[in-house]
Amino acid sequence: MSKLEGDLGTKLDWVAVNHFNTGHPHVHVIVNGRDELGEDLVINGDYIAHGIRERASELVTLELGPVTEIEQRRKLTAEIDQDCFTRIDRALIAEASDVGLDLRHAPADPRGISDRALRLARLGKLEAMGLATEEAPGRWQLSAKLEPTLRELGERGDIIKSMHRALEAEGLQRDRASFRIHDGSPSTPIVGRVIDKHLSDELGENLTLIIDGVDGRTHHVPGVDPAGVEDIGIGSIVEIGSTEAGHRPADRAIAAMAEEGVYRPSRHLERARFDGRVPGGDHDGFIDAHVRRLEALRRAGIVERIDADHWRLPQDFESRAAAYDATRNRQLNIRMLSTFDLERQIEADGATWLDRRLVGRGAADLVAAGFGQEVLKAMDRRREHLIEQGDAIRHADGRIFYRRNLLATLEQHDVAxxxxxxxxxxxxxxxxxxxxxxxxxxxxxxxxxxxxxxxxxxxxxxxxxxxxxxxxxxxxxxxxxxxxxxxxxxxxxxxxxxxxx
The missing domain is CATH 2.40.50 (OB fold (Dihydrolipoamide Acetyltransferase, E2P))
Structure with missing residues (x-):
């Protein structure tokens, strides 16, 4: 950064962060858009594209020495069997023409022969992946999906590595075959323990959760809104599902009260007072809640405020409002089940998540593997604890009977x-x-x-x-x-x- 300051002729206000969330550790640098005089910082586009990298390369070469030909060849050889987008792939795409690649003629120089051998070896790998075809001896055609497919495979490889690191940090071992990577909201709810929580993007707008599920799988769930999971920490037990579809009751009420596409709060207030069904009798607060909803939808460009007592609604008002909610909620519904880990729940005074499973769903959705196996063992220990405390009894036939209103009783003791x-x-x-x-x-x-x-x-x-x-x-x-x-x-x-x- 000192070299950059010299090149740009100004002091820079900057911060940097080391990232180890992919297979290639890297550094992000954020620079304030003002120079030392407070003016706009203007950097030539060519310098951003090439100059910064060249400066970094110079410093690394001074520190470590130049890359030898043998080391460079070794790195390229290691790329032949990689399931990601490599430098060889980039060179193949740059060399390919509309009619494909022609590698029939061997170069005369030794380096060219070596490069051709690397390309042919990589093309053999791509052919096995269905991303390249040898139409004739030495003549190849690359798939149009080559780069996006390899980049996606590389990202999935990085995700799998991050899942392994999260499990190792918790001292856990899970079969890679049990990994489940979700691209969006899960089709069925996920219940499990949070073993990792990290940023999905560099702007901090999305989080990723890694869940050790009761179904015996380890789940990677991206696209989580940070505002909704502030209380969720490592070890918390959560349930993740799709955002419930449907229309809000408030939206249905607004649509029902609209006349010729115009909603009037004053008319709604008259109806509410006449019907007399408003909770607590707070009619003004009831109408204010509907107006606040309209204000939010106005900011989203869905409704129009004519004046304080007139709101224009589109014909598809309810559908657009529901779509707005789905987009805002990121299609994920995350519910905290317990901030206590399994060990703390076994002898806890209150009504725990384990208790709710014992008297409710039981072990119906538990798989005797991974976290599911741990939950089954914890439920057995919690059951024995309840028997010792007199909150449950075991009959001679082995059946367990719990105290009437067990959850409410335990909660009252906990609160007291x-x-x-x-x-x-x-x-x-x-x-x-x-x-x-x-x-x-x-x-x-x-x-x-x-x-x-x-x-x-x-x-x-x-x-x-x-x-x-x-x-x-x-x-x-x-x-x-x-x-x-x-x-x-x-x-x-x-x-x-x-x-x-």
Missing amino acids: RAGAALAASRSLPFRPCSDGETVQGVFKQTVQLSSGKFALVENAREFTLVPWRPVIESRLGREVVGTVQGGSVSWQFGRKLGLGL
């Missing part, structure tokens, strides 16, 4: 224990909430328990813990109101009527 621990470090007492109760206060923080993620809500007299939902994440530090219903909370947002003129 965590609440007591938090109360010791806070100035307010903890009070558990019951089903049907309304919770009101300031959303202070989230607390991760073996039973799941909970929101700490505090008022002037006490605090409580209630199941967390993504909808309240943006309300951190603000007043919230919700009703506890069946192990979840129905939150109420929007304007509230009060004193005023």
